[in-house]
Structure formats: C-alpha cells, structure tokens
Amino acid sequence: MLAVFVGFEVITKVPPLLHTPLMSGSNAISGITIIGAMLSVSSSNQLTVILGFAALVLATINVVGGFMVTNRMLSMFKKRD
Amino acid sequence: MDVVVDLSYLVASVLFILGIRGLTHPRTAVRGNLLGASGMLIAVITTLLDSQVFGSGLGSLGFILAGIALGGGIGATLAIRIQMTAMPEMVALLNAFGGGASAFVAGAVLVDTAIPGAQALVATVASGIIGSVTFWGSLVAFDKLRGLLLPDAPVTFPGQQVLNGILALVALGFGAWLVVDPSATGAYLAIVAIASILGILLTIPIGGADMPVAIALLNSYSGLAAASTGFVLSNNILIITGSLVGASGIILTRIMCKAMNRSLINVLVGAIGAENEDAADADTIYEGRIKRTSAEEVAMLLDTAKRVVIVPGYGLAVSQAQHQLRDLASLLETRGVEVEYAIHPVAGRMPGHMNVLLAEADVDYDQLKEMDVINPSFGQTDVSIVIGANDIVNPDARTNPKSPIAGMPILDVDKSTSVVVIKRSLSPGFAGIPNPLFAADNTLMLFGDGKQAILELLAAVQENA
Numbered sequence: 001m002l003a004v005f006v007g008f009e010v011i012t013k014v015p016p017l018l019h020t021p022l023m024s025g026s027n028a029i030s031g032i033t034i035i036g037a038m039l040s041v042s043s044s045n046q047l048t049v050i051l052g053f054a055a056l057v058l059a060t061i062n063v064v065g066g067f068m069v070t071n072r073m074l075s076m077f078k079k080r081d
Numbered sequence: 082m083d084v085v086v087d088l089s090y091l092v093a094s095v096l097f098i099l100g101i102r103g104l105t106h107p108r109t110a111v112r113g114n115l116l117g118a119s120g121m122l123i124a125v126i127t128t129l130l131d132s133q134v135f136g137s138g139l140g141s142l143g144f145i146l147a148g149i150a151l152g153g154g155i156g157a158t159l160a161i162r163i164q165m166t167a168m169p170e171m172v173a174l175l176n177a178f179g180g181g182a183s184a185f186v187a188g189a190v191l192v193d194t195a196i197p198g199a200q201a202l203v204a205t206v207a208s209g210i211i212g213s214v215t216f217w218g219s220l221v222a223f224d225k226l227r228g229l230l231l232p233d234a235p236v237t238f239p240g241q242q243v244l245n246g247i248l249a250l251v252a253l254g255f256g257a258w259l260v261v262d263p264s265a266t267g268a269y270l271a272i273v274a275i276a277s278i279l280g281i282l283l284t285i286p287i288g289g290a291d292m293p294v295a296i297a298l299l300n301s302y303s304g305l306a307a308a309s310t311g312f313v314l315s316n317n318i319l320i321i322t323g324s325l326v327g328a329s330g331i332i333l334t335r336i337m338c339k340a341m342n343r344s345l346i347n348v349l350v351g352a353i354g355a356e357n358e359d360a361a362d363a364d365t366i367y368e369g370r371i372k373r374t375s376a377e378e379v380a381m382l383l384d385t386a387k388r389v390v391i392v393p394g395y396g397l398a399v400s401q402a403q404h405q406l407r408d409l410a411s412l413l414e415t416r417g418v419e420v421e422y423a424i425h426p427v428a429g430r431m432p433g434h435m436n437v438l439l440a441e442a443d444v445d446y447d448q449l450k451e452m453d454v455i456n457p458s459f460g461q462t463d464v465s466i467v468i469g470a471n472d473i474v475n476p477d478a479r480t481n482p483k484s485p486i487a488g489m490p491i492l493d494v495d496k497s498t499s500v501v502v503i504k505r506s507l508s509p510g511f512a513g514i515p516n517p518l519f520a521a522d523n524t525l526m527l528f529g530d531g532k533q534a535i536l537e538l539l540a541a542v543q544e545n546a
Binding site for chain 2: 003004006007008010011012013014015016017018019020021022023024025026027028029030031032033034035036037038039040041042043044045047048049051052053054055056057058059060061062063064065066067068069070071072073074075076077078079
C-alpha cells in the first residue's frame with residue numbers, strides 16, 4: 001500500500017515531456033504478470049500449461065518490447081550544449 | 082527460501098519505483114528505465130529459482146525458456162523495428178498484450194486449482210473482465226491508429242450505451258456464477274467472450290483526437306488487470322506493480338481530460354463533433370477573410386523575426402515532417418532567431434506524442450515548452466508557425482461559450498504578431514468546427530502537405546541569406 005502511495009507521488013512529478021516513455025515503461029513493468037505465467041507453465045495440469053505458455057509469450061513481449069522501446073525513445077531526448 | 086523470494090520481490094518493487102522516479106527528468110530517465118529492467122530481471126530469476134518452478138522438472142523449465150525466448154524475440158523485434166511515428170500503435174499493442182496475459186494467467190490458475198478461495202475467484206473474474214476488455218479495446222485502438230479496418234472517426238449506433246451496460250451486467254452475472262460454483266470453468270470462457278465484445282464496443286466510439294485519453298486509460302486497465310491477477314495468485318509484487326501502473330494510467334487519463342476540458346465519461350461516450358457539422362457557419366467565418374500566402378512571403382516574414390514559436394499537431398506526425406521542421410528551426414537559430422516549440426498536452430494521438438516525435442528529430446528537449454509555460458510569451462512572439470494542428474489553437478475555446486470545445490485550454494498563438502498556419506485545406510479538425518484563427522487579420526494560410534511546405538519554406542529562407 002505504501003509502495004502505491006509513494007509511486008503515486010512519483011508519477012505525478014513526471015513531466016509531460018516524458019509521458020510517452022512513462023506509458024511504455026510502465027507497460028513493461030506491468031509485464032510482471034510474467035511471474036504468474038511462469039508459475040502456471042510449471043503446473044502439472046496440461047491446460048494450465050498451455051494457457052500459461054500463451055500468457056508467458058504475451059507478458060515477455062510486454063517486458064522486453066516495453067523496456068527496449070522505452071530505452072530507444074529516452075536515448076533520443078538529448079540536450080545540445 | 083520463501084524469505085529470499087519475498088525479499089527479492091521487495092527489491093524488485095523498489096527498483097520499479099526508483100525506475101519511475103528516474104522518469105521525472107530526461108537526464109536520469111535512461112538510468113531509471115534500466116533500474117526498472119533490472120528489477121524485472123531479479124523478479125524473473127527469483128521466480129525461476131523458486132522451488133515450485135525449479136522443482137517442476139526439466140520439461141517445464143524448457144517450456145518457460147522457450148516462451149521467454151519467443152516473447153523476447155517478438156518484443157525485441159517490435160521495439161527495434163517500430164518507427165517513432167508509429168509509437169501510439171506500439172503502446173496500444175503493449176497494453177493489449179498486458180491485458181491478454183492477465184486474462185490467460187487467471188484462466189490457467191482457475192483450471193489448475195482444486196477449490197480456490199472466494200477472494201481468488203472474485204479476482205479471477207476481475208482479471209478475466211479487465212484483461213479481455215484491455216486486450217480487445219487496445220487492439221481496436223491499434224486498428225484505428227493504423228487505419229486498417231475501422232475508421233479514425235467515432236463509430237456509434239443507437240442504444241450503444243445500453244448494450245454496453247447489459248453486456249457488463251451479463252459478464253458480472255457469469256462472474257457471480259463462477260464464484261458460487263468454481264467448477265463451472267465454462268463461465269470463465271463466457272466472461273472472457275462477453276468482455277471481449279465489450280472491449281471492442283467501448284473503444285469504437287472513441288475518435289482520433291480522443292485517442293490520448295483512450296490510450297492512457299487502457300494503460301491503466303493493463304495495470305489493474307495485473308493487480309487482479311496478483312490477487313488470484315496472492316502474489317504481492319503483482320499487486321503492488323499492477324496498482325502502480327494502474328495509478329500511472331489514471332493520472333495520465335486525468336491530465337488528458339483536463340487538457341480538453343471534458344469529463345472522462347464525455348470522452349468515453351465519444352462522438353464529439355458528430356452533431357456540430359455546420360457548413361454555413363464555416364462559410365460566414367471564412368468568407369473573403371482567408372489570406373493565402375506563399376513560402377517566399379513567409380520567408381520574408383521570418384527574415385525580420387526575433388522570436389518564432391512552432392506549434393506542432395498530429396498532422397506533423399502524419400506528414401513525417403519532423404526532420405525538415407528541425408532543419409528549418411536550426412537554420413533560423415543560426416541567424417540569431419529564438420525558436421521554441423509549444424506542446425499542447427493532447428497534441429497527437431497519445432500523451433507526449435509530439436515530444437517523442439521532435440526528440441527523434443534531435444530537437445533539444447529544453448526547447449519543447451509546455452502550454453502553461455509558453456502561453457504568456459506569445460505576446461512577444463513575432464511569428465507562430467502552426468503545423469498540422471487545429472482545435473488546440475482555436476480561439477473559440479476561449480471566447481465562444483457555445484462552442485463544443487468551450488473552456489478547453491488552448492495555445493494562445495493568435496496573440497503573436499503573425500501566425501502562419503500550414504495545412505492542407507480549410508477542413509475542420511476533430512471537433513468538426515471552423516477555426517476563427519484561420520480568418521484572423523494576423524493569420525496567413527500556407528496550404529499544402531506539411532513536409533512539402535516546410536521544404537519549400539526552408540529553400541526560400543536559405544535564398545534570403
């Protein structure tokens with residue numbers, strides 16, 4: 001609960017400049033479902049494994065794609081001096 | 082071992098929050114993103130070494146690694162290949178996958194657990210509904226952004242809201258059935274199917290310029306779906322992280338709604354502009370008062386300017402003119418002109434769209450000014466160049482209380498000495514209303530494709546050297 005409160009405080013401070021990376025980055029973080037998917041894939045129930053595998057692929061796309069595209073975007077925000 | 086797992090998850094959660102904190106400034110943002118990614122790596126490795134997963138045999142581990150390799154390959158390819166102008170689509174896709182993953186996990190757990198507790202069942206229903214709505218809603222948003230099957234414009238039909246309400250109730254009804262009788266896995270399928278239709282119906286009435294709200298809201302849903310899945314698994318890191326993302330999406334949604342002076346409900350019901358089509362009105366406003374200009378004329382204007390503000394809109398992304406625009410700005414700067422960019426919060430198709438686009442073109446982020454910061458300076462601006470934007474510079478929002486966009490905060494370009502509007506035609510923007518700015522005494526219209534117009538302007542300014 002505390003974490004969410006702290007998070008809320010932090011998020012309100014993100015400037016509009018970085019709203020898109022905030023979305024793609026938080027998207028990557030919401031790929032935390034990957035953990036649930038891994039647990040499901042290790043089940044002994046076949047249907048659970050199949051559903052878990054589908055979830056695993058989607059969540060991994062979210063995690064890898066999200067962090068990578070955010071990194072790509074952020075590295076473009078430069079300051080010329 | 083459980084203590085170690087809990088501790089690692091805690092570390093990962095802290096890293097996520099530190100990661101988001103990095104995003105509060107462009108200088109620390111790259112590092113912040115890396116912190117978030119390392120948090121995720123820790124969480125994944127911890128789960129992999131968890132006895133429940135590690136002890137499940139080589140076959141399961143193989144499946145897990147295969148799934149990660151497949152998803153990682155697709156994710157990396159998307160992230161590397163996607164064009165910066167297509168970033169709204171990318172975010173929409175990521176939202177979709179997040180929601181889909183949650184719905185799948187909830188289903189997987191349901192068929193696996195002998196007798197789940199009531200809390201887990203309620204959470205399963207929530208995951209199924211939110212996850213499916215997010216998945217299909219985001220795919221519709223993706224489709225609209227790409228312009229594939231569905232039109233950019235709102236799609237509405239009579240009784241749409243009533244139908245949505247009924248569908249939501251039916252889905253909840255099946256949910257109640259599942260909570261009472263956990264063996265009724267068919268009910269979960271029904272929930273997912275109905276929520277899928279609901280997701281589509283909820284998103285089709287949302288038109289192009291309202292996309293920033295829809296994308297931010299779906300972003301929030303994908304977090305809420307992950308949080309519900311956390312309750313299904315009684316897994317704290319999912320609950321915490323999902324709530325964080327949910328909160329982030331809600332905050333963005335609120336900012337976007339405020340920037341349009343509309344309520345969330347109003348945006349979701351959609352179809353602004355559908356009834357406001359009034360051609361005669363446009364004629365009386367524009368009749369004989371439009372001043373058409375040429376690149377040469379604008380170049381002469383820029384020749385004497387000391388301060389120029391560029392106002393980009395979605396049209397800039399469509400014509401992909403961001404690099405040419407940057408070249409023009411750089412050229413003006415070498416001649417001692419002060420150039421800044423005015424960014425309206427809802428310009429483009431997602432929160433922050435214009436910033437990403439201009440950052441790609443190597444525009445210094447210090448030159449990208451927020452609306453509240455730059456608005457007071459238009460009075461001291463010699464030339465404002467509006468490219469591909471319309472409603473966000475419509476003075477009617479300030480002066481005409483009857484206008485459908487009345488009260489929406491706008492960029493006060495009309496207060497600058499001269500305004501140059503680069504636009505294909507006089508066609509209305511998303512709100513479907515005429516823009517008195519185009520007919521103002523200090524406004525010149527430069528008709529044409531954004532990129533072409535900027536290139537001509539660039540050449541004309543160079544010739545004036």
